[in-house]
Amino acid sequence: MPTEWTVRAITRAMLPVLLVLTLVELGSGLVLGSFEAQLLRYPSLLVLVPVTIGTAGNLGSVLAARLSTSFHLGTLSFSPRDDELAGNAVATLALAVTVFPVIGAGAWVATFLVSGDTSLALRTVVIVALSSGISLAVLAVLVTFSATYVAYRFGLDPDDVVIPVVTNVCDVLGVVVLFGVAQVLV
Numbered sequence: 001m002p003t004e005w006t007v008r009a010i011t012r013a014m015l016p017v018l019l020v021l022t023l024v025e026l027g028s029g030l031v032l033g034s035f036e037a038q039l040l041r042y043p044s045l046l047v048l049v050p051v052t053i054g055t056a057g058n059l060g061s062v063l064a065a066r067l068s069t070s071f072h073l074g075t076l077s078f079s080p081r082d083d084e085l086a087g088n089a090v091a092t093l094a095l096a097v098t099v100f101p102v103i104g105a106g107a108w109v110a111t112f113l114v115s116g117d118t119s120l121a122l123r124t125v126v127i128v129a130l131s132s133g134i135s136l137a138v139l140a141v142l143v144t145f146s147a148t149y150v151a152y153r154f155g156l157d158p159d160d161v162v163i164p165v166v167t168n169v170c171d172v173l174g175v176v177v178l179f180g181v182a183q184v185l186v
Contacts, residue, residue, distance in 0.1 A: 021168040028172040035179045043117045044125045047107040053174030058168035060140035063092050068149045068158040089141045100133025131140050132181040143169050
């Protein structure tokens, strides 16, 4: 894949992607706004929102960086039987399982310390964070694999496009999944 490092070439490659991602982010804000009443009723969920979507995007970004490095080294295979792909996916899920319970507990503690609110039990907030975190990690893996493959197929440098795509899509999915899980568990 020949790469041309000029402002014009980078702009031509990235501008359409960034315009689409701007619309995706607007969707995230609209979804978030539709859950305003639930956020005000349960402040712990409000604290969870930015941390959950940020962490999901970070997990996807780490995976994207690893896949991009493998791509540039020529070791990346898009075969479902590829041990490297499976290992990276499992590592991402393992990180989610360890990080999201801590995020849930931290959100509950922060809410309690700031407002004294205990409208949701610590256990409930941790379960909501863990359930949404695992779901988001699975989705982040799928989005990252897909975005890397699409970048490869279109001759784009995955370093340029995959991380912005993954973080923006994880923002939207993070809001939707968090509130979907909260609707079921709260």
